[in-house]
Amino acid sequence: MTLATNVIEAEAKFDQETRLINAARGGDKQAFQTLYQKYIGMVYSLCFRLMGDGPLAEDASQEVFIQLWKKLENYRGDSKFSTWLHSVTANIAISYLRKQRGWLQRMFHIEDTDAINTEAEGSAGDVDLDEYVKRLPERARIVFVLHAIEGYRHEEIASMTNMAVGSSKAQYHRAKQLLKEWMGYE
Amino acid sequence: MSNQQFEQDLRNKIDQLDKNMQPQRDLWTGIEVALSEQHTTKKKPYLAIAASVMVVGLVGWLGLKSDIVADNSPQLVQTLTQQHQQQMQGLLVTYADAPALTNDWQQQLDELDRAADAIKQALAKDPNNPALLKMLQQVYQQQIDLVEKVHAPGWQRI
Incomplete structure (x- = not known):
């Protein structure tokens, strides 16, 4: 396939997506x-990793698309639609998580202790990373997912999560330390 | 094993993660229902809204008047609880014929009940604590939100 063909295909896909977005903005549910x-x-993948829970991630994914229906008019095309939607998803998922988590945990800033009690299972070779990410304490998990997996900067994460940049870095360090231990490197 | 090995191993595992996981249940049907709901007038019991505003206002005002809380905490808790019970009854009657969209909502309601009981016990021991009163109001509000969400699919839970 030539470069020119690739460019033509990419443009066609872009145009098709733009048409879908415009149609959905106009109320076309089929396009949406x-x-x-x-x-x-x-x-769903992003919600699943941020939440560490399948059913909760499904609910949050629904919430993302319900809100997206209204938010589509805010998309100006400055960035790729997927990039914009990714950021919208992260923000909605974090907000959803805050609403859904136990009020006691939130009120008293109690971290879930599951992670602390988790013992390493298996050797580094057969680790399912998603399983370990799921067990990370909530704040450490959110920061790890956004920074290490999704590539957000700590400044962006701080803004999304209302934590200080230093806290984001500290939570990332904490997540790495726990993963290192569980993966048998310590 | 070295830190470098760990970093490399972690990077490999991150690169291998599935970024296109699929949910186990069909989510579109619920989304479609919610989008349709957005076009219809949301039926909300006006009495419940009025009661909610009154309770929030009462607690907010009292948050600024900690001396009043100290003197009247038992009565305030009682008033809050009574108003909340009336509000819940009104909501449950309103939604009696509406299907619940999750199975475990009553269990969640029970958990919030237990939370409210725990706060009331704490308030009995520490009546000078307006923060506890606010927490109680927040738990009650969560119960209201829960009942509305499971019976009105326009919002989070479908």
């Missing part, structure tokens, strides 16, 4: 459903 089918995997 096509966008849903295209992006549900990305949205």
Whole structure:
């Protein structure tokens, strides 16, 4: 396939997506459903890792698309739609998590202690990283997912999560230390 | 094993993560229902809204008047609880014929009940603590939100 063919294909896909977005903005649910089918995997994967819980991630993914229906008019096309949707998803998922988590935990800033009691299982070779990420304490998990997996900067994470940049870095360090231990490197 | 090995191993595992996981249940149906709901007038019991505003206002005002809380805490807790119970009853009657969209909402309601009981016990021991009163109000509000969400799919839970 030539470079020119690649460019033409990319432009066609871009145009098709732009058409879908514009149609959905105009109230076309079928166009919106096509966008849903295209992006549900990305949205759910991010929600799943941020939440550490499948059913909660499913609820949050629904919330993302329900809010997206209204937020579409805010998309100006400055960045790729997938990049913009990724950021929208992260923000909604974090906000959703805050609403859903136990009020006691929030009120008294109690971290879940599961992670602390988790013992290393298996050797580094057969570790399912998602399983370990799921067991990280909530704040450490959110920072690890956003920084290490999704590539957000600590400044961006701090803004999304209302924590200080230093706290984001500290939580990242904490997550790495726990993973290192569980993966048998300590 | 070295830190370098760990970093490399972690990087490899991150690169291998599935970024296109699929949910186990169909989410579109619920989303579609919610989008349709956004176009219809949301039926909300006006009495419940009025009661909610009154309770929030009362607690907010009292948060600024800690001396009043200290003197009247038992009565305030009682008033809050009574108003909340009336509000819940009103909501449950309103939604009696509406299908609940999750199975465990009553269990969640019970958990919040236990939370409210714990706060009331703490308030009995520490009546000078307006923060506890606010927490109680927040738990009650969460119960209201829960009942509305599971019966009105326009919001979070579908």
